[in-house]
Amino acid sequence: MIESHLPAIIALTFVLFALLIPLFGLWKEQLCQPLAVLGSGLATVFSLMAFATYLQTGSIRYFFGGWEPPIGIEFVYDGLSGFILLVINAVAFLVLIYAKQPGRQEFNGKELAYYALAMLMMLGFNGMVLTGDLFNLYVFLEISSLSSYALISIGNKPAPFAAFRYLIIGTTGGTLYLLGVGFLYTNTGTLNIIDMSAMLPMLVDNSSVVTALILMVVGIGVKAAIFPMHGWLPDSYTYASTPSSTLIAPIGTKVAAYILFRVMLYLFGIELTDAVIPISYIVGVFACIGIIYGSVMAIAQTEMKRMLAYSSVSQIGYIIMGLSLANPFGFAGALLHVLNHAVMKACLFMITGNLRYKEGHSNISLFNDSYRKKYPWTMASFSVAAISMVGLPPLAGFFSKWYLALGTIDNSNWLFLAVIIVSSLLNAVYFFRILEKVYMKNPDADKQEEPTEVIEYNDVSPSMMSPMAILAIGLFVIGFANAAIVGILLDIFPL
Template sequence: MIGSDIPALIPATYIFFAILIPVVAFWNRKVVRHLSLLGSGIATFFSAWGFMNIIQTGETIRYAFGGWAPPIGIEFVYDGLAAFIVLVINTVAFLVLIHSKLISDREFPGKKMAFYAISMLLMLGFNGMVLTGDLFNLYVFLEISSLSSYALIGIGSKRAPFSAFRYLIIGTVGGSLYLLGVGFLYTVTGTLNIIDMHAMLPQVIGHSSVVAALILMLVGVGVKAALFPLHGWLPDSYTFASSTSSALIAPIGTKVAAYILLRIVLFLFGVELIDHQLPITTIIGIFAGIGILYGSVMAIAQSELKKMLAYSSVSQIGYIIMGISLANPFGFIGAVLHVLNHALMKALLFLVSGSLRLKEGHSLITKFNNSYRKKYPWTMAAFTTAAISMVGLPPLAGFFSKWYLALGTIENSNWILLAVILISSLLNAVYFFRILEKVYLNDPEAETSDETDVAERNEVSASMMFPMAVMAIGLLLVGIFNAYIVNVIFTMFPAGF
C-alpha cells in the first residue's frame, strides 16, 4: 500500500531527481529547472497526501528499511509532527523553485545544473532529518543538508564563497559536537533508536556521559539552528548567497534544526528528566530571549534588505526556541505554529528581495522610494503582508504564534519573556515600517518632481508573482483558520503534556 511507504517515497523522490538532473543535463541543460520543479512537486504531493492520511487516521507510520526492525535496523517515523513539518518545508521549497527562473538566468547562469541538483540534495537532507527515528542516521542527513547548504551559499556574490567557508567551519564543529553526544548516549544505552533510547534514559539519566551528551547535542544542533550566540555564520551567509539560495535555506534550514531541538528536549529526554539534572529549559529560554532582542536591534541597524532579513531570522528563530523552553502546551503550540508562519513570512520576504534585485539591481533600503508602489504594486503588497505578519498584527498568521507564546509565558509566570515578545514586536515594527514609509508615503523633503508621476509599472513576471501571491494569501488563511491548525497541533503533543 503506497500510503504506508510515504516516509520512504519523499526522500527517495529527491534522491532520484538529484541523480537525474546532472544526467539529463548532458543532453539538455534547459530542462534542469523543470526537473527540479517536478521533483519538489512530487515530494510536496506525497507530503500533502501523507499529512491528510495522518489527520484522518491518527496513525503513526513506521517504515523499517530493508525489513530490519529497530533497534537493529533504521526506521523512519512519520507521526503528526513530522508530517506537518515535512509538508511545510516541501511546499515552501516548491514555491521558491517556481520563483527562481529569471533569477537563475541572471545570478548564476552557468551553474544552473549544479544549483538545482544540489537543491534536491538539500531537501533530501532536511526531509531525512525530520523523518528519521535514528540518532546517527539523523547525523548523516544533517551532513547531507549541511554540505548542500555550503555549496548553495557559495553560489552568490564575490563574498559568498568566504561566507560559505566560514559556515563550513562553524557547521562542522556543530555537527561534530552533535555526533560526540550521540556517541556518549550510545555507550550508555546501547541503542541509537530514539524511541528505545527514550525508554532507557530514566534509568541512566544521572550518568555523567548522558549529561555531557545532552549538552553536546544541544550546542551542536543550536549551531545549525542559529540559536544566539551560535548564530555567527548566518547573517553573511544569507546576505551574500544568491537570492534563490537565501529564499530556499532561510525559511527551512533553521526551522528543521529547531525541530530537532524540540525532538531532543521534549520527545527524547523529556522536560522532567532534563531539568532534574540541569535547568536546560531555563538556559535556552534565556538565550532565546537575548537572541530575539539582539536580532531585532541589529536588523534596525541594516541598510540592505537581505541583511536586515538575515538578522531578523536570528530574532525569529528565538521565538521557536522560546516556545520549546516554556515546556507547556501553549509554548509547544506557539513554537510549532511559528515554524509554519515564519517559513511563509521569511520565504516571501526573501522572494520580494530577489524580485527587487532582479528589477532594480539592488535591495538597498536607502534607495527605496515611493515610485516602488507604482512600479511594483503587487510585489510591494506581498511585502506589506509579510511585514505586517512579522510585526504580529491580526488577522495575519504572525499574530497567533506570538499570542500562544505570550500565553505560554503567562502560564509559567515568566514576565521577562513576555516583555521580550512585546518589545521585539515593537522593534519589528520599526525596521519594517521604515520601508513601508519610504514606499507608500511621499517624502516632504524630496524634489517637487515626484518620481511616482513618471514611474511606469514594471512588475515581475507571472511565474515570479505566483509563489509570492500564494504565500501572501497563505499568511492570511493561516491567520483566519488558526483555530483549526491549533486543533491539529494538539494531536502532536509529546507524552506527558
C-alpha cells in the first residue's frame, strides 16, 4: 500500500527534484523553475494524501529498511507533523510559482542554484518535521540551514554578509541542540523520540537531563528567532532576493517552532519541562518581549522588507506564547497562527516583491496614492493581509489572536493578554501608515502647479498575481472556517 510509504515519499520527492534540477538546468536553465514547481506540487499532493490517510487510520510509522527502532530509524507521520507539512509544502508551492519573474530579474544567472537549493531546503524542513530520531533531526536541520544560508546569499551586495552572520549564529544554535541530544543519549541510550519520552519521567531530577532540555530549547530558539536570539533575521530577510525571502520567511521559523512543540510537549511533556525550572513560562516571557520589541522596531523602519522582517520576530512570539500557555486554547491559537502567519507573511513578501519588480524599490517613504491605481490588485491584497496581521475580523489573523487571548484568560495570565492587545495596536501603526499613503491623497499634492499625470494600470502579470491572490483569499477562507480548523486541531492534538 502506497499510503504506508507516504512519509518517505514526501521527503524523497524533494531529493529527486534536487537532483533533476541541476541535470536539466545545465541543459536548459528555463526548466529549473517548472521542475521546482512540479516537485513542490507533488509533495503537496502527497502531503494531502497522507493527511487523509491519517484521519482515516491514524499515525503512520515508517521504518527505513524494515528495521524498527531503536536499531533502525523512522519517520513518524501524526496529526502535528501532518498539519505542519501541509502548511509548509503548500506555501512553498505557491511561492515557487510566484518566483519565476522576480527571479529572472534578481538572480543574474543563478536560477539553477536557487531552485536546487530550494528543493534541498524543503527536504531539510520536511525531514525535521517527519523524523522520529533526535540525531537525524539535527542532520535535517543542518541540510535546511546550509541551504538557507546559500539562498540568503543570493541577493544584493549585503546579502552574503547577512548570510555569513546567520551561518555563525545558526551554527551556534545547531551545536547547542546537538550537545543537548548528546546529554540525553548518555542518560537514556536511545535517540528515538518515542522510546526516550518513555524513559525521561524516571530521570526528571537528573541535572544533565535538565541541562539537555535548556540547551535544546536555546539551540532551537536561535532557529526560531525567539528574542533575544533573533539577531540573524532582520538582515537575512531584508537583503536576500525576493524569491528567497518570500520562501524562507513564511516557513523557516515555523519549522523551528514545531521542533519546540515536539521537545516541550511530546518528548518531555509540560510537567517534566517545568519540574525543576519553569522553562515554559520563561520561554513565554521572552516571547512576549519579542512581540513588543519586534512591533516597535517594525514601526521604526522605512524599508518594507525590513519592516516585515521585524514583524516576523513579533509574530513568532505569538506562536511560542501559545506553546508556553500549555492549555487547549493556547495550543489551538499557536497552531492556527502557524497557518495564518505563513499565509499572511508569504502574501506580504510577494507584495513587496511586486513593488520592487515594478518600482525598483519598497521604500515606504516613497509610496503614494498613485499605487492604488497602478497596482490595484497588489494593494488590495496588501490591505487584506495587513488587516489580518493587525487582527481584525473576519480575517484569519483575528482568530488565532482570539484563541491565544482565551488561553491567557484561562491561565489568568493578564500580562500576556496585555501584550496581545498592545501588540495589535502597534501592528496597526506600522501597517495602517502604508494604507494611509496608498489610499489617502497627499494634501501637499494639491498645492503643486504641475499638470496632473495620467496614471495607468500597471499591475503584475498573472504568474505573480495568482499566488498572491490565492493567499489573500485564503485569509478570508481560514477566517470563516476557523471553528472547523480549531476543532480538527484539538481533536488530533489533545493536550
